[in-house]
Amino acid sequence: MPELPEVEVVRRGLERWTTDRTIASAEVLHPRSVRRHAPGPADFAGRLAGRTVRAPQRRGKYLWLPLSTPDGAAGGVDGADGANEAVLAHLGMSGQLLVGEPDREREKHLRVRIAFADGGRDLRFVDQRTFGHLMVTDLVPDVVGGEKGPGLVPEPIVHIAADPLEHAFDAEAFFRALRRRRTGIKRALLDQSLISGVGNIYADEALWRARLHWARPTDTMTRAEAARVLEGAQEVMEAALAVGGTSFDSLYVDVNGDSGYFERSLDAYGRRDEPCRRCGAPIRRDEFMNRSSYSCPVCQPRPRRAR
DNA sequence: ACGTCGACCTGTGGGC
DNA sequence: TGCCCACAGGTCGACG
Numbered sequence: 001m002p003e004l005p006e007v008e009v010v011r012r013g014l015e016r017w018t019t020d021r022t023i024a025s026a027e028v029l030h031p032r033s034v035r036r037h038a039p040g041p042a043d044f045a046g047r048l049a050g051r052t053v054r055a056p057q058r059r060g061k062y063l064w065l066p067l068s069t070p071d072g073a074a075g076g077v078d079g080a081d082g083a084n085e086a087v088l089a090h091l092g093m094s095g096q097l098l099v100g101e102p103d104r105e106r107e108k109h110l111r112v113r114i115a116f117a118d119g120g121r122d123l124r125f126v127d128q129r130t131f132g133h134l135m136v137t138d139l140v141p142d143v144v145g146g147e148k149g150p151g152l153v154p155e156p157i158v159h160i161a162a163d164p165l166e167h168a169f170d171a172e173a174f175f176r177a178l179r180r181r182r183t184g185i186k187r188a189l190l191d192q193s194l195i196s197g198v199g200n201i202y203a204d205e206a207l208w209r210a211r212l213h214w215a216r217p218t219d220t221m222t223r224a225e226a227a228r229v230l231e232g233a234q235e236v237m238e239a240a241l242a243v244g245g246t247s248f249d250s251l252y253v254d255v256n257g258d259s260g261y262f263e264r265s266l267d268a269y270g271r272r273d274e275p276c277r278r279c280g281a282p283i284r285r286d287e288f289m290n291r292s293s294y295s296c297p298v299c300q301p302r303p304r305r306a307r
Numbered sequence: 308a309c310g311t312c313g314a315c316c317t318g319t320g321g322g323c
Numbered sequence: 324t325g326c327c328c329a330c331a332g333g334t335c336g337a338c339g
Contacts, residue, residue: 002333032315032316061333090333093333094317094332127316128316129318129331131315181308181309182309183310187309192333192334199332199333200333246332248331289310292330
């Protein structure tokens with residue numbers, strides 16, 4: 001499941017169910033799901049066996065499980081238990097990480113299964129469209145978050161910006177980056193190297209809250225406008241998180257397979273022709289970046305100069 | 308440094 | 324019932 005709140009719901013579930021458990025074996029049922037693990041599926045499975053999973057971390061839409069140092073290996077960069085490798089996961093459009101009794105039926109789109117040495121609940125990566133992926137990768141010092149960041153991040157995501165719910169997020173740096181870009185605000189919000197975790201739903205929701213049109217050029221935005229967008233994003237994602245995220249169908253679920261119910265609280269996304277909750281005007285739908293954008297034609301007037 | 312487009316996949320729902 | 328189309332929460336690389 002896609003955006004930050006849904007991924008954080010999954011992270012919390014993993015924190016409860018897999019932390020400090022030792023992997024017995026991993027089984028890759030579809031090679032495409034580990035396509036970004038360059039050494040291949042056998043190497044992926046081989047690296048997991050015998051490793052202990054530490055507390056899951058997240059940045060934007062990525063989450064990762066740090067791994068204990070393999071038996072017989074030298075300690076990692078931060079000492080005794082290493083944690084210099086991790087399983088990195090991105091759920092893509094339809095990925096799920098599910099925890100449950102090992103003898104339950106296999107899901108139709110089960111791609112990777114991880115069994116634990118204690119014989120308890122297993123961890124399954126289920127992904128209908130296979131846009132998501134898992135890989136084992138090195139952890140490297142975080143250049144984005146600095147002192148306030150998570151310390152170590154998976155190497156493949158060093159280019160991913162901090163997300164607006166982490167302490168390391170620098171609002172002033174975000175504002176300066178916006179002013180340097182010659183693009184529209186929604187494009188900027190969806191650019192994970194500028195701000196991470198925001199996808200199509202929460203971009204529309206943040207802009208509705210900020211009363212800004214998606215094509216508003218960023219190079220003339222004021223500090224106050226940027227702050228409104230940022231606060232909009234933070235507030236809407238916190239609110240979604242509090243009720244388990246947004247799910248339109250059973251594709252977006254937590255590790256136990258339960259859906260969140262933020263859908264009913266959406267103000268813009270998916271509300272074409274329904275009345276704006278602020279002014280009553282019918283919400284419009286535009287095509288933008290080969291996808292849909294929803295906004296209020298009155299509260300969010302199109303700028304004269306649009307991007 | 309930008310934007311656009313297609314590719315990567317499977318499934319659902321609507322119109323005919 | 325089938326068939327075809329539009330659409331779906333994301334990211335990446337090629338090409339201007």
